Structures are given as structure tokens and as C-alpha cells.
Amino acid sequence: KRKAAGYTFDVHDGASFDPAFGPAFHTVVACHNHGRISDPGAYVAALAKHFVGQGGTLQLCEVQDIQMADNIITGLDTSDGPMQADHIVFAMGPWSKNIAHKLGVKVPFESERGYHLEFINPSVMPKSPMMVASGKFVLTPMDGRLRAAGVVEFGGLDSGPSRPPFEFLYRQVRKLLPDMTYDN
Numbered sequence: 001k002r003k004a005a006g007y008t009f010d011v012h013d014g015a016s017f018d019p020a021f022g023p024a025f026h027t028v029v030a031c032h033n034h035g036r037i038s039d040p041g042a043y044v045a046a047l048a049k050h051f052v053g054q055g056g057t058l059q060l061c062e063v064q065d066i067q068m069a070d071n072i073i074t075g076l077d078t079s080d081g082p083m084q085a086d087h088i089v090f091a092m093g094p095w096s097k098n099i100a101h102k103l104g105v106k107v108p109f110e111s112e113r114g115y116h117l118e119f120i121n122p123s124v125m126p127k128s129p130m131m132v133a134s135g136k137f138v139l140t141p142m143d144g145r146l147r148a149a150g151v152v153e154f155g156g157l158d159s160g161p162s163r164p165p166f167e168f169l170y171r172q173v174r175k176l177l178p179d180m181t182y183d184n
Contacts, residue, residue: 008032020126024176028130036129039143059083063092066099073103094157111157115165116149117173118142119182135172146182148173 002009009032014025037043048058059080067075067082075084090096094111121144129140137150151165173180 018127018130020124021130021176030128034129036140038141042143063090063095063099066102068102110154112152113155113159113161114149115151115153115161115169116147117166117169119146119148119173119180120144121183122146122177123181124177124179132172132176135176137169137172139173139176146180 010030012028012030014021014028015023017025017028017030052058059078061083062079063076064079065077066073067077073088075082076088077083090099092099094109097109100107100109125141125146126139127141129138131138137148140147140149148169151169153162153165155162
């Protein structure tokens, strides 16, 4: 089915695919044409720099309310004061609930909190991201670190993080890479 839909992949013997994992996998499926960002923070900073370089204005503030006249958004009330624009795009994730409801959009927004661990300067660095289906997580090589992610929960915006997802991820990584060392 995947091939019929245009997805291309190769099936490899797991032991020879990536020495970082040793004999941990019997079979590895390597998907083609996937991209990844090795440093998300640097990527977002570069996008912001490009936006400003093209004449945009970057203003980091909290949108507290919208100003409306005749069912048209005329501006925003922000933590930095009122703001007007010719076009407004709301990209606020779960924080957009109050504004969406004010606009008549009654979608039940809820935040999905994701958990990840980053191992700084790991002694083992896989050559590519690896989804470990049996452990329900993904390992992603990044600049100077290895990220393990894959646990999410619906926890709301006001609750703090839960300890068990971090412990679960740590145990899964230790099973897969028991000899890996990293900086604290």
C-alpha cells in the first residue's frame, strides 16, 4: 500500500544498518525523502532573522484580547499595548481557545504536552533518526545531542510536567543503548 501511494523505502538487516545499535534490531525500514532539523532553536532563530531581513517586524508579546468592529478584527490588545495590522494570523496553539471562542469557533482546544530527553554529547550517535516501535519512542541525532521523544499526555496548560514519562523514556533509551555515556 505504501509503495502504491508513492512512498519509497528500503528494508535492511538491523544488525548491519547502524553500528550504534549493535544487534538491537532484526529489521530496519529506512524511509526515503524525509527531512529533519538538527537544531530547532537555531532554525527558528534563522527564520525570524530572515523575516526581519525582509522588512518584517518581530514582536514577542502576549495577545490578551482582540478588538472588533462589525465582526471584523481591527486590532489586538497585547502585553505591549494595542497593535494593529493589515492581516493577523493566529498561531497560538492551545492558547488560542479564548480568542477562537470569541470569534465563534467552538472547537474544544486542549493542549498535548510532549515529553523528550536530550542527552548532551552522547558517546553513541546514530546516523539517522530511528523510530523504535517496540519502545514507543524516537531517537533523533541533533547538533551535539541525542533526543528521545514520543510520550504525550493531555495535561492542560496550567499543570506541571509528570515525572513518569521522563522515567519511561530514560528506561527505554537505557535498554537500547546501555553503554551510552553523556554530559550531565
